[in-house]
Amino acid sequence: MVQIPRTPDPAPPAPLPVPTSTDVARRAGVSRATVSYVLNGSGTVRISEPTRRRVQQAARELGYVPHAAARALRSGHSRMVLVTAPSYPAGPIYHRFLDELQWALGRLGYTVVQHGTAPRHGARGPYSDDAARTWAELRPVAVLVPGSGLRPDAVDLLRRSGARAVLTLGPETVPGAHALLTDHEAVGHRAGRHLHDRGRRRIGVVVPTEPGHEVFATPRLAGVRRAVAGTTATVTELPLAYAEGDAARLAADWGPLGLDAVFAYNDEYAMLLMRALQDEGLGVPEDVALLGADDLMLGRLLRPRLSTVHLELPSGRDLAALVDRAVRDPAAPPERHTVLGAQVVHRESS
């Protein structure tokens, strides 16, 4: 562990004064209201071009920056879109989606901030009142909650605190919130159908034991079951921790399980299981067909190359447009959209 020592250097310089709009007004020789009109870009009052330039120059010279929250207090709402930390361990697909969303919202004049941490120590369940309260205190104009566990009273609290739109990105519909539904049952269904189509009849489905994954794992398992319902194929739940020892134990007990295929939850669990099965002398795909999900680069690099379910979150542009529409019309009824694309990419492991 790297330690940060506790003894600072001596000789403190004086703290800098914080310039206010009054300072800018004084330096520019105009009223505070004029400063506010110029710097907050209000279009309702005409300011002459020389005055505008004088104010901007004074602000620059003083290092004055308008206060977003003060502006929000005056105008009644902010331009801040709050994205809460997802209730599940986020991977590269989510981070790419978030980058694109932030970029697209930025182009529409919103400032996106993320708040919150991945829960620690396995704590799960619905978001606490405290969480929703902290979000509300920031007075965002819109809140996007990825995952699950948002309660209707939290939506209420956010709406009452001035949020014009609350959106969820997950498997549930929460009353009062726009729902971007990610249908992971469909992901499991595609996976189950693919393995069944490849002639497999005893299908295992990995369910991670780490907390937070159940929001995806449970519907994926259900989807595999639906895919083979009415056939002779069986579906076996395989609880698995993301650790080599656990995967080795599972692979060592493979004989009695007698499975000829596994939908391994995602590419990382698939990689873990592939190594363990091969170490036990089992051939992939000869003895066991293996299918991941996410379509990460690492799957393509495995031997055999990993088959996977390619997932696609909504485009940041489309979602930004929905946020903007919802903010402009806060009284509009919540929209519901199914947004997750899922397609099997067949490579060598299945």
Place this chain on the structure above:
Amino acid sequence: MVQIPRTPDPAPPAPLPVPTSTDVARRAGVSRATVSYVLNGSGTVRISEPTRRRVQQAARELGYVPHAAARALRSGHSRMVLVTAPSYPAGPIYHRFLDELQWALGRLGYTVVQHGTAPRHGARGPYSDDAARTWAELRPVAVLVPGSGLRPDAVDLLRRSGARAVLTLGPETVPGAHALLTDHEAVGHRAGRHLHDRGRRRIGVVVPTEPGHEVFATPRLAGVRRAVAGTTATVTELPLAYAEGDAARLAADWGPLGLDAVFAYNDEYAMLLMRALQDEGLGVPEDVALLGADDLMLGRLLRPRLSTVHLELPSGRDLAALVDRAVRDPAAPPERHTVLGAQVVHRESS
């Protein structure tokens, strides 16, 4: 691409009214000042327990939440710590560090928000004035900037806008900011020494061609060079994109390069290169020793298991304590700490 359709449902319900502290005061039968004392937890004024309870109940019933920014305007500073998006593509080690930091700052009463996106379209270089201005508009009490490219005038702007502390987490010291120095030259030095100790004399160093990595790649390359300076060993820079075709081309031209070892920048590039080298019939480590960095799980699962440089960012607790100390004493001179731990984990590939 999943499309979000543009036609919302009909029948809009009325928007909810936003309750104010005046509403709470009226309902509880007390003054607005009393509401503020109770809900903002100011300790300087004594409020009787029954009054306190009446205010809290009224706030609960109305769904009133204090406005963090309004409170900040009154008190002169916020409790918001702004963490800007790193200037480099962040991996799991960074995300873990950030989770821990947020948790630790939360325990000290700060609200952490993240702002910004990974730059798109390869745009790099120092942060723009606009970026620093957007951060300043949020009026954070402290700003942590991971990566590089923060300019001294941006630090000035943030300090003048009320930020009591600006901290960088990266390779540079920026005047006016606390510096948490991540010494990637030392990472390269460890890597170079390990490969030299293993008897390798023609060492390649992968330098990703994707933008953003240079902040790590350049000092790591320099560290490898220093490790073998004065010996007969040579160091060859290997530009490489994170794409199979590029890795295959590099491996196909291996003969003329005549390298017997590669420090592959990180575990993911190492995995990419391992597959390409093996596809060309080259043995790892017999013909080419391969060393990654980051100590990701995927490296342990490769065949052969990947040797790597295990990296450790500072503990979130220590860093949170430093932020808190800096906020309490904004006039204290900037601190400098070297915070990156680096240790070679020798497995099978080197």
